[in-house]
Amino acid sequence: MTNETEDPVASAARLVSGGDRVADSAPGDQGGNQGGALFTATTLDRKNARTERGYHSLFLLMSIVLILPVVAILGLLIVRGGPAFSWEFFTEAPRAQFTEGGIFPALVGTLWLVVVALLASVPLGVAAAIYLSEYAKDNALTRLINLAIINLAGVPSIVHALFGLGAFVLFFDFGTSILAASLTLAIMTLPVVIVSTRETLQAVPQSFRMACWSLGATRWQTIRKVVLPNSVSGILTGVILEVSRTVGETAPVMFTGAVLFTPFLPQGVLDETMAMSLHLYMIATVIPDVPPEVPYGVALSLILMVLVLNSASIGFRVYLRGKKKW
Amino acid sequence: MVSTASEIKLSVKDLSIRYGDHVALEGASFDVRENEIFGIIGPANSGKTSFIRAINRMDEMTPGMEVHGSIEFNGKAVESWRNLYALRSRIGVVFPLPVGLPMSIFENVAFAAKLRGVKGKDALGEVVERCLRRAALWDEVKDRLDSLGSLLSGGQQQRLTIARALSQEPELLLLDEFSIAVDPVTTMRIEEVLKELKQEMTIVLVTNLTQQAQRLADRTAFFLEGQVVEVGETKAMFKGQTKDPRTTHYIEGRFG
Numbered sequence: 036m037t038n039e040t041e042d043p044v045a046s047a048a049r050l051v052s053g054g055d056r057v058a059d060s061a062p063g064d065q066g067g068n069q070g071g072a073l074f075t076a077t078t079l080d081r082k083n084a085r086t087e088r089g090y091h092s093l094f095l096l097m098s099i100v101l102i103l104p105v106v107a108i109l110g111l112l113i114v115r116g117g118p119a120f121s122w123e124f125f126t127e128a129p130r131a132q133f134t135e136g137g138i139f140p141a142l143v144g145t146l147w148l149v150v151v152a153l154l155a156s157v158p159l160g161v162a163a164a165i166y167l168s169e170y171a172k173d174n175a176l177t178r179l180i181n182l183a184i185i186n187l188a189g190v191p192s193i194v195h196a197l198f199g200l201g202a203f204v205l206f207f208d209f210g211t212s213i214l215a216a217s218l219t220l221a222i223m224t225l226p227v228v229i230v231s232t233r234e235t236l237q238a239v240p241q242s243f244r245m246a247c248w249s250l251g252a253t254r255w256q257t258i259r260k261v262v263l264p265n266s267v268s269g270i271l272t273g274v275i276l277e278v279s280r281t282v283g284e285t286a287p288v289m290f291t292g293a294v295l296f297t298p299f300l301p302q303g304v305l306d307e308t309m310a311m312s313l314h315l316y317m318i319a320t321v322i323p324d325v326p327p328e329v330p331y332g333v334a335l336s337l338i339l340m341v342l343v344l345n346s347a348s349i350g351f352r353v354y355l356r357g358k359k360k361w
Numbered sequence: 362m363v364s365t366a367s368e369i370k371l372s373v374k375d376l377s378i379r380y381g382d383h384v385a386l387e388g389a390s391f392d393v394r395e396n397e398i399f400g401i402i403g404p405a406n407s408g409k410t411s412f413i414r415a416i417n418r419m420d421e422m423t424p425g426m427e428v429h430g431s432i433e434f435n436g437k438a439v440e441s442w443r444n445l446y447a448l449r450s451r452i453g454v455v456f457p458l459p460v461g462l463p464m465s466i467f468e469n470v471a472f473a474a475k476l477r478g479v480k481g482k483d484a485l486g487e488v489v490e491r492c493l494r495r496a497a498l499w500d501e502v503k504d505r506l507d508s509l510g511s512l513l514s515g516g517q518q519q520r521l522t523i524a525r526a527l528s529q530e531p532e533l534l535l536l537d538e539f540s541i542a543v544d545p546v547t548t549m550r551i552e553e554v555l556k557e558l559k560q561e562m563t564i565v566l567v568t569n570l571t572q573q574a575q576r577l578a579d580r581t582a583f584f585l586e587g588q589v590v591e592v593g594e595t596k597a598m599f600k601g602q603t604k605d606p607r608t609t610h611y612i613e614g615r616f617g
Contacts, residue, residue, distance in 0.1 A: 173424060246460040246522070249417055250473045250529060251450025260472070265463055 112335040119332025128298055133322045138333055143300050144213075144308030145340065148288060149281050151217035151304055152224065157274060159221070160228030167229070168236040169258055188226035192286045195223040199291040214304040216292025223287055224277040231276065235269025236262055268355045271348050278344045282337065285312040311337050369436075370395045370533060370563040371416065376430035378411045378420075384587050385411040389430070391582060391592045398555065398564045400578025400595060402571050402611070407584040409567045410457075413535050416565070417452045418445050434533070450476065453526030453562075457538040459518035461510030462525075466493075466502050469510040469521055473529040488528055495558070496524035497550045515542040523551065527558075534564045540573065552577055571612050575599045583608045 076084075123137050130136035171177040199219025209215040239262050247257040293310035295317050301308040315337060319330040371393035378386040386408035393399045401409050411426070418439055420426040431438045434448070442448040450473070462469050470492050471485040479485055489506070493499040498520040502513070510521050519542050526534060536555075540548040555564060555577060568574050574581050575595060582592040583605075591604045603609045 242456070242458075242460045243462060245419070245422070246456065246462055246525075247472075248422060249419070249449055249452070249454040250476065250525065251446050251448075252472075252476055253446050256476065260464075261462060 109338070112331055112338065116328060116331030116333075116335035119326070119328040120335075124332060125336070129296065133296075133318050133325055133329075138311065138314060138336060140297065140300055141309040141311045141314040141333075142336070142340070144293065145282055145311040147213050147301050147304075147308055148217050148220060148292070148310060149278055149344065151213055152220040152281050153274065153277065155218055156221035156225050156228055156277065160225050160273070161232050161270060163225075164229045164232035164236060165258060165263075168233045169254060169262065184226045184229050187222075188230070190223075192223060192284055195219055196287040196290045198222070199287055204291055209305065211290075211294070211307050212292050212305045213301055213308050214292070216288040216308075216310075217304070219287045219291045220281045220284060223284065224280055227276050227280065228270075228273045231273030232266070232270050235266040235272075238269065239265050268352045271352045271355070275345050275348050275352075278348070279341050282341050282344070283312055285310075285316050289313055289316075311340065368395050369393070370434070371565070372431075372433040372436070373412075374431045374433070376412070376415065376428070376432060378408065378415055379427045379429075380425045386415075386584075386589075387587045389589045391589060393563060393565060394580075395563055396559055396561075397579040398559055398566055398577050400574035400581035401565065401567045401584055402569075402574045402581060403584030403590075404611070405569075406586070408587045409584050410537055412584075413454065413537050413565070413567060415439075416533075416535060417449050417454060418442070421445060450529055451532050453529045453531035453534045455519070455522050455526050455534070455536045455539045457541045459515060459522045459542055461513065461518045461521055463509070463511060465507045466510050466513070466521060467506040470524050470528050473525065477529075489524075492524040492528040493521075495527055495554055496520045497547070497554060498524055516544050516547045519543045520547065520551065523554075532562055534558065534562050535567075536564065537567045538569055540568070540570065548573075571614075583611060585611070 121137075125137055125142065126139050127137040128140050129138070167177065167180065171180075196219065199215060199222070203209050203215035203218050204211055207215075209218075243261050243265075244257055247261050248254075252260070288310050292307060293313040294307045295309075295313065297307055297309055299306075311333065315330060315333045318325045318333065369392045373389055373391050373393075376386060376389040377384070389408075389412065401412070403409055414420060414423065414426070415428045416432055416434070416439065420428045428440070431440065433439070434442075434452075439448060462472065464472070467485075467489055470489040471479075474485055474488045479488060490499060490503075493502065498517060501517060502521075510518065513521060519539060523539065539551065543551065552573070555566070558564065566574065566577060578595045580592060581595045581598055583590045583598075585607060591598075591608055593603065597603075598608065599612060601609055603612075
């Protein structure tokens, strides 16, 4: 190749390479060696590459900044709460004014609360989301319902607690019980389930529905055979969020079903129960002379409990995602 | 040519389709006869796909789509069908881009049969094999019926959707530019299949390829900017015997 013939090609290559080449790639590393001088990085190339590196670092930094508090909190809890852990801590009830013994009844109580709350909110929330995503026409009523859901999500938990007290404990006369507390928690977490489920359902391509409908399938057959099987993993994400929130909430259960101390494990949904969150709140702020490592130990157990409950559903979700079909 | 009422499969009367202010089709009136291939040609945005959607009442599922006038299917106006699922199950549709439902090849083709109440692996398998054979796909997929439909190549997926439409045993088959995602060889094979299918069902073929309409259609309608310019015998139309010069211009490729 002579210089005369190479020149126009080279300038054309520079024009073409403007957008998508990285500045610091060595000349000739693309398209073999015979065009050694053809591809040189332009000023625009270098600028794009610099910007690209800048944003890469920015987002990486943000992720690290987000992870740091989690690591710090976990570290603090492990260091200060770890010494409280023992077999007895997880298997026995508190003794001697909460200064000895363990958290077993609170652990069991929180499990009860979470499970009953899930049983109430998941079917209700998923059904509502299916209606909103698959059936509802975009009219005033639908918009009103959506607005109500967003508002429900914005209501402070103490307000939910008072509502639960008025509605479930007093009006429906469930008394202070697991049922009343769990229903309160369920109402509080419903918006999370509804919104996340609705988003997941709407992520299923519309073309699947069209194809299904044109085969003569009803809406329900379409939902059952095509939409739901492909959104289960997303629905579980909402459930995971709900579990985390349910385990940690104190205010809603304080008025409706959780008690500071009961020596008995709950036998049914109409019993009162101890709960981890309330237990932590009390021994950390109200009860005197609690050994300092115990509140940290309870907090660590609370987090571990969320992790265990979540990892079960995360595992299930990974399994389902592996089966996702498009 | 005089046709009696029984021979008319679709009777379109003063049909207009709007999306809000946008008029997709205006004042369309024509008949589609039983066991013919009825071609619809025309440039983009001329109302072809909207017409297809109106036939199987997809307007009900499409926000903002309004249909006025009437389409009679077997002499009964589609807007008066109370059970839309029964209507749709009699009409097979093939979309421009293949939509493999997220299930196995077998399930894709067996789906409509299951909806119809066909039960049992053997009965379903028989339907699946018959439909896949007719769609010229059986030999390529017979050993992997349990793999996902969406893993097939574009052309194979389109044949899968044709097999799925056939599994409905439709009286009317609507093909909306089926060959967009299909290679020429496969297109030819499908065209041969369509010629055979004509014995059993009525076919409405929307196509961008005027040559395809010429090869397949008994009669052809020319849609342009939401108007039905003319409907006529395909042979005559392609010989230049058109009522409107715009049709000839389009066929000869002078615009559009």
